[in-house]
Amino acid sequence: MKQRSSGAVDRIFKLLTTGAALIVLALAGMILYQLITQSWTSIKAYGLGFLASDVWDPVFKEYGALPFIFGTVASSLLALLIAVPLSLGVAIFLSEIAPVRIRKIVGFFIEVLASIPSVIYGLWGVFVLIPLIRRFQPVVQNVLGFIPIFQGPPYGYSLLAAGVILAIMIIPTITSLSRDALNGVPNHQREASLALGATRWETIRRVVLPYNKSGIVAAVILGLGRALGETMAVTMVIGNQPQINWSLFMPAQTMASLIANEFSEATEAIHLSALVEIGLILFLVTFILNIIARLAVKPRKTKGVSKL
Amino acid sequence: MNLRRKLVDKTMTLIPLLCVIATIIPLISISGYLLYQGISNLNWAFLTELPKPVGEPGGGMANSIVGTGIVVGLAGLLGIPIGILAGIYLAEYGQQTRLGKTVRFIADVLLGVPSIVIGIVAYAVVVVPMQSFSAYAGAFALAMMLVPFLTRTTEEALLTVPDNIKEAGLALGQPYWRVVTGIVLRAAKAPIFTGVMLGIARIAGETAPLLFTALNNRFWHQGLTGPISTLTIQIYNYAISPFQDWNQQAWSGALVLIILVTLLNLIVRISSRSRYTQR
Numbered sequence: 001m002k003q004r005s006s007g008a009v010d011r012i013f014k015l016l017t018t019g020a021a022l023i024v025l026a027l028a029g030m031i032l033y034q035l036i037t038q039s040w041t042s043i044k045a046y047g048l049g050f051l052a053s054d055v056w057d058p059v060f061k062e063y064g065a066l067p068f069i070f071g072t073v074a075s076s077l078l079a080l081l082i083a084v085p086l087s088l089g090v091a092i093f094l095s096e097i098a099p100v101r102i103r104k105i106v107g108f109f110i111e112v113l114a115s116i117p118s119v120i121y122g123l124w125g126v127f128v129l130i131p132l133i134r135r136f137q138p139v140v141q142n143v144l145g146f147i148p149i150f151q152g153p154p155y156g157y158s159l160l161a162a163g164v165i166l167a168i169m170i171i172p173t174i175t176s177l178s179r180d181a182l183n184g185v186p187n188h189q190r191e192a193s194l195a196l197g198a199t200r201w202e203t204i205r206r207v208v209l210p211y212n213k214s215g216i217v218a219a220v221i222l223g224l225g226r227a228l229g230e231t232m233a234v235t236m237v238i239g240n241q242p243q244i245n246w247s248l249f250m251p252a253q254t255m256a257s258l259i260a261n262e263f264s265e266a267t268e269a270i271h272l273s274a275l276v277e278i279g280l281i282l283f284l285v286t287f288i289l290n291i292i293a294r295l296a297v298k299p300r301k302t303k304g305v306s307k308l
Numbered sequence: 309m310n311l312r313r314k315l316v317d318k319t320m321t322l323i324p325l326l327c328v329i330a331t332i333i334p335l336i337s338i339s340g341y342l343l344y345q346g347i348s349n350l351n352w353a354f355l356t357e358l359p360k361p362v363g364e365p366g367g368g369m370a371n372s373i374v375g376t377g378i379v380v381g382l383a384g385l386l387g388i389p390i391g392i393l394a395g396i397y398l399a400e401y402g403q404q405t406r407l408g409k410t411v412r413f414i415a416d417v418l419l420g421v422p423s424i425v426i427g428i429v430a431y432a433v434v435v436v437p438m439q440s441f442s443a444y445a446g447a448f449a450l451a452m453m454l455v456p457f458l459t460r461t462t463e464e465a466l467l468t469v470p471d472n473i474k475e476a477g478l479a480l481g482q483p484y485w486r487v488v489t490g491i492v493l494r495a496a497k498a499p500i501f502t503g504v505m506l507g508i509a510r511i512a513g514e515t516a517p518l519l520f521t522a523l524n525n526r527f528w529h530q531g532l533t534g535p536i537s538t539l540t541i542q543i544y545n546y547a548i549s550p551f552q553d554w555n556q557q558a559w560s561g562a563l564v565l566i567i568l569v570t571l572l573n574l575i576v577r578i579s580s581r582s583r584y585t586q587r
Contacts, residue, residue, distance in 0.1 A: 006483035013485035014401060020393030021402060021411045024459055027452055028414045031421065034432045089327025097324055106328055113335050115573055117513025119540045120562045123547045124338045127345075127555070168334045175331075199317035222420070229422025231516035232540075236548060256424045256516070263428070264520040279428045283421060290420040294413070 031283065039277035041270055050277060056242040056258075058266070063274040065281065067242040071159070071252035072282075075234060076227040078163030078248070079170055084220055086167070087174035094175070095182035096204055114172035122236030125165045130156035130237060137249055152249040157239030160248040165237055166227045174223040181215025182208060218297040225289040229282060231256040255282045346563025349556050355564070359526050359542075365553055369561050371528050372542040375443070376568075378529070379522055379538055380512050382447030387454030388504060394455065395462025395500075400488050412463070418456035426452050427517035435521060443532040446522025450511040457510065461503025465496040502576045509572040513565065515540035539565045 036043075042050065046063060053064025090110065094103050134156040144150045152158075185208050193203040209216070239251020240261055253261075255278045266272045353368050360367030394411065402408020430449035435441055469492050477487040493500070523535040524545060539561055546558035 006486070010483050010485045013488070017393045017397035017401060018407075020390045021397040021407065021459075023390050024394050024411050024415050024418070024456060027455065028418055030433065031418075031425070031429050034429045035425070038428070038432050086327045086331055089324040090331055093324035093328050097321055106332075109332055109335055113331070115509065115513075115569055116338065117515070117540060117565060117569065119513070119515040119543050119547075120338070120342070120566060123543060123558055123562050124334075124341060126547055127559075128337060128341055171331055199313055201317040201320040202313070205320075225420050229420075229424065231422065231424040232544060236544070256422055259424050259428065260516060260519055263431070264523065276428055276432075279425045283425045286420050286422055287417055290417045294416065 035276060035280040035283055039273050039280050042273035042277045045270065046274075050274075051281075054244060058262075058268070058271050061268070061270055063270070065255070065278055067244050068253055068255040068258050068278060069281075070244045071162075071238065072228055072254040072256070074159055074252065075162040075166055075238065075254055076224055078159065079166035079227045080220065080224060082163065082167035083171050083174055083223060087171050087219075087223070088178060088216070090171070090175045091179040091182055092204060092208075094179045096200070096208060110172050110175050113168070114176070118169065118230060118232040119236075121165055121169055122233040125161060125233060125237040129164060130161055133158065133161055133249075148246055149248050152245075152247040155239060155249065155251055157237060157251050158249045159238065159245075159252045161237040161239075162234045162252070162254070163248075165233045166230055169230060169233060170223040170227050173226055174219045177219030177222060178216045181212040181219060184215065185211045214296045218293040221289055221293040221296065225286045225293070228289070229256055229286050231260050235260045255279075342559065342563050342566060345556065345559035347560075349560040350563055354557070354560055358528070362551060367557075369537075369539065369542055369557065369564070371525065372537040372539045372561065373564065375522070375525070375529060375537040376512060376539040376565075378532070379443055379446045379450065379518070379536060380508060382443060382532070383450035383454055383511055384504075384508060386447060387451035387507075388458060390451075391455045391458025391507070392462045392500065392504075394459040396466065396488065396493075398459065398463040399466035400484075400492070411459070415456040415459045418452075419460070422516075423449075423453060423514055424516040424519075427519055427521055430517060430521045438533065440533060441521060441523035441535040443522060443529060443534075443536040446518045446536065446538065449517035449521045450514060453514065453517065454507050454511055457507045458503055461507070462500050465499035465503060466492055468499060469495045498580055502580055505572050505576045509569045512572070513540060513569055515544055539568075 042063065046053070050063065051065050051069070053062070054066040055062045055064050056067060057063075090106070094106060098106065134154045137154040137156075140150055189207050189211055190203055193207040194200075198206065234254055235257035238253060238257055240253045240257055241251040242253050242258070243250070245252065259275055259279055259282075262271070263275050266275055353366060355368060355373065356370050357366070357368035358371055359369065394415075398408055398412055402411060426449050430445050430452065434445035434448045438445070473491055473495060474487055477491045478484070482490070518538055518541050522538055522541065524541045525535045525537040529536040543558050543561040543565065546554040546561065549555065
């Protein structure tokens with residue numbers, strides 16, 4: 001009798017946990033389903049032209065995603081340009097150079113950087129970073145003003161501000177993931193290289209970094225995914241102008257910041273639907289990036305060893 | 309070894325140190341401004357009073373602080389059980405099964421979904437049918453972010469429990485569910501708790517999913533089915549407002565928020581440390 005009842009409880013317990021696991025799947029399904037059904041009006045009305053049109057004008061019911069795709073891609077690439085070298089530097093410092101005590105302290109700082117809410121980054125951006133950009137923009141323009149990407153009046157709210165804020169926000173992500181990748185390099189690889197007479201830097205460059213290249217690539221892709229979808233900090237500093245402008249000092253707008261700005265004020269069904277379609281694009285892009293990152297991170301241990 | 313190689317080695321190994329310094333400068337700047345700007349307005353009234361109308365000095369964020377507590381609490385009530393149970397499934401039943409692999413993969417992907425997109429979905433699923441922005445909608449959005457996070461942290465926590473403890477339980481004739489709840493969960497209590505605290509800290513700092521779910525409220529919330537103020541949204545509104553007084557209060561709000569988040573992180577550090585030293 002006891003045996004039997006515990007068997008039943010066993011089944012119920014398994015059912016309960018399986019149910020919770022299925023909820024996780026249902027969440028993903030619900031996100032995709034809602035995004036598609038809610039944006040269907042806009043998908044039907046504008047088709048693929050939605051992606052190519054650069055006019056966003058709710059008053060005349062013209063909706064095109066191009067300025068926001070531009071703003072999102074430009075700000076994220078700018079962020080990668082700043083964050084990748086810095087993060088790799090910090091990761092190399094943490095796994096190859098620093099003594100254990102200092103590793104712990106620096107690692108802690110990076111963790112703190114990761115735990116700061118994005119609205120606080122935005123606040124700092126508005127009151128510290130933007131005045132800083134306004135002050136230094138004329139200085140830069142005096143020297144490099146003839147290059148188009150440095151032209152424009154000193155708004156402060158700009159693509160550059162967004163890129164810098166995003167860079168600071170994704171440094172912890174890229175750093176900690178690529179540090180893990182570097183820590184995964186077995187010590188005998190380093191020792192072999194040093195035994196051959198290579199210096200520490202030569203060992204890092206020729207042995208450690210190439211050994212787990214895919215791990216570093218995955219770290220960068222996940223950082224990119226975070227930058228593309230980041231909302232609050234960007235919304236607060238990018239200036240929110242739906243325009244395609246190649247100057248770093250001009251305002252722009254990203255897909256996420258557009259949704260943050262207009263969603264709660266959109267009254268027309270087609271406006272709302274177009275905003276959801278922007279969200280759908282954002283979802284699909286980050287979804288695909290995540291899949292690529294996860295495929296890249298698959299360990300290929302045997303290959304690394306046989307190379308030696 | 310020739311001099312050139314030595315010189316290159318010395319300079320190139322110095323560059324990572326410069327990277328560390330460049331990375332820590334923004335952190336120092338942010339914490340400095342938070343303390344310096346935030347502390348000037350941070351007083352008892354700020355923590356206990358409602359916002360004053362435009363132009364009137366003073367007032368506080370009491371409703372937002374309570375609101376954050378309510379929304380995050382509701383999200384926890386909804387998200388923690390689901391996340392932990394799903395994590396138990398992954399660790400105890402779904403290690404090798406196709407369902408387990410799919411759930412693990414989807415949970416990872418969900419962690420990368422932009423939070424603003426989560427907000428859209430919560431709007432469509434909760435706000436539209438209820439025809440009102442509400443604490444429930446905000447909590448639903450945050451729970452959607454909490455579940456995949458806890459699923460993965462719980463699974464990892466449970467996998468740290470050695471198999472022989474489990475086998476000892478099974479050898480004593482315990483049914484599997486008793487082994488899981490009485491032995492495995494108990495042994496992994498600390499890392500699961502860590503996951504929960506980190507998850508709560510994460511969602512407490514979220515703004516984007518609340519923009520059009522919980523919305524905002526300049527007064528005390530009227531029940532959970534109406535709009536409710538949260539710290540993050542209030543900081544956002546005050547930061548982008550043209551009034552200097554509100555800008556100042558945004559800094560104080562940010563200081564309160566960062567103290568809350570840091571406290572949660574500290575609890576994790578202290579609790580995990582004491583457990584390791586006990587062993």
